[in-house]
Amino acid sequence: MNLAAQDTAHHLKAHPLPAISLIYGSEALLNAEALDALRARATADGFSERQRLYGDTRIDTLIAELETPSLFAPRRLLELYLDQKKADKATADTLTRLADLPLDNTRLIIYAPNLEKPHTTAWYKALFSKGNLAIASQALYPEQFAKQIRARLNAAKLRLTEAAYELLLANCQGNLFAAKQAIERLTIHPQAHNIIDETLLTELLDDFSQFNTFALSDAILGADWLNAWRIAARLEAENPRDTTLVTWLIQRDMSVLIGLANLNPGEHAAHYQQYNIFAGQQRRYQAALGKHSRAAQRTLLKLAARLDRITKGAEHGDYWHTLKQHLLLRAQQQRQLT
Known part of the structure; x- marks a missing residue:
């Protein structure tokens, strides 16, 4: 069954959690809210134990556990996180195998927000033609x-x-x-x-905006590294758990800049539309192009990916220390060049 992400909570009020659910798409908050709704329904259905698996290397472990279930295994919820835009052959074959595995005491959520057009693949058709749930979010115009x-x-x-x-x-x-x-x-x-x-x-x-995440975004785009460090420190002090929007903005901003740098000016309008960048915001990115080299753009994009892994528990580290350390290093490098 296919479902829009914003309809997940309403749907689950009347339906139990299926054996396998997939969440994908480009709207981060709708994905997160759909995941929360699935978790809540899993708890209500008695799947109270939760285990997270990150990356393709853990899929074989998942398959081995599901192929040889214990009679005394607890009812559990497994969450598999994938970063791929397109499943490679090994991952696709493994996902296809999931369709035939017993999941009596297990519910599986595949959280893969970066997947592109999964509905055209064989593994998707194998998994979601049998009553499982595919939840998709789309960029909001x-x-x-x-x-x-x-x-x-x-x-x-x-x-x-x-x-x-x-x-x-x-x-x-x-x-x-x-x-x-x-x-x-x-x-x-x-x-x-x-x-x-x-x-x-x-x-x-x-x-609210004096030290908010958009001020941090402005400072990073403007290469005002010391001010960005100060804002990050203030955000950490105010609400250290509120990290999702920070990561999203860094990832979004650098993805926009990298795209602009690789496109002809005549193609910029369509690129801005793809990322839902309104006309009043576009000047920020045009100015930022002259302040960030392509290498610097890629470095910040990698930073966002690392921060995301830290948030999810896939990598050890302190979120705010990692972010502030990077900003301070950039400020020091900037000072040496002046």
């Missing part, structure tokens, strides 16, 4: 993004004037994580039960 924000405001029982609503859309820059954070802050505001106008929203966003 402006109209879709606006509908998402409206729905989330309604769910939070928040009432905004039309001007305030438009201001919120502009400040979120097409990012659902930012929208979620802003809406959560609005819900705890003393005047949340009133109609929120543009003035009140402006005050709240000004207070």
Whole structure:
């Protein structure tokens, strides 16, 4: 069965968790919320033990365990994380084998956000023609993004004037994580039960944006490394667990820059549309092209990948120390060149 990521929680209210679920697609928050919904349903269905497996090298271990299940094995939830855009032959063959394995005491979630067009592959057809669940998220274009924000405001029982609503859309820059954070802050505001106008929203966003993740994004794009380090330190002090948006922004920003550097100017508009970069934001990236070499862009993209692995537990390390260490090193290198 195929399902849009935003419909996952509603679907699982009426259906048990299938043996195998897949989450893929480009909208990070919708993927994360779908994963949370699957985990909650697994717990409700009695699969309370959870185990995470990272990377293709762990698939053989997974297959071996599933092929020889113990009579006394606990009911468990396995989460398999894959980074590939396209499954190689070994991975595809292994995934195909999953379709015929007994999963009476096991539920498997395959979390592979980078997969591209998996529905055209043989392994996908083998797994998801038998009642399993394939959950896909897609990049939200402006109209879709606006509908998402409206729905989330309604769910939070928040009432905004039309001007305030438009201001919120502009400040979120097409990012659902930012929208979620802003809406959560609005819900705890003393005047949340009133109609929120543009003035009140402006005050709240000004207070929130002094040291927020978008300020960090601006500092990194502008190669203002020491300021980026200060902002990262402040973000760590305020909420050390709030790392997902930081990683996403670094990954998104560097992917945009690398794409722009490899394209002709006439192709930039389509590239910006692919990443949902609104017209008002495009100047930031054009200016950043002159401040980051291609090697520096790739280094920051690798940093984002490492931070993601640390967050998921696939690599040992301290998230904020790793980030701040990189920013401080870049600041020192910049000072030596001046």
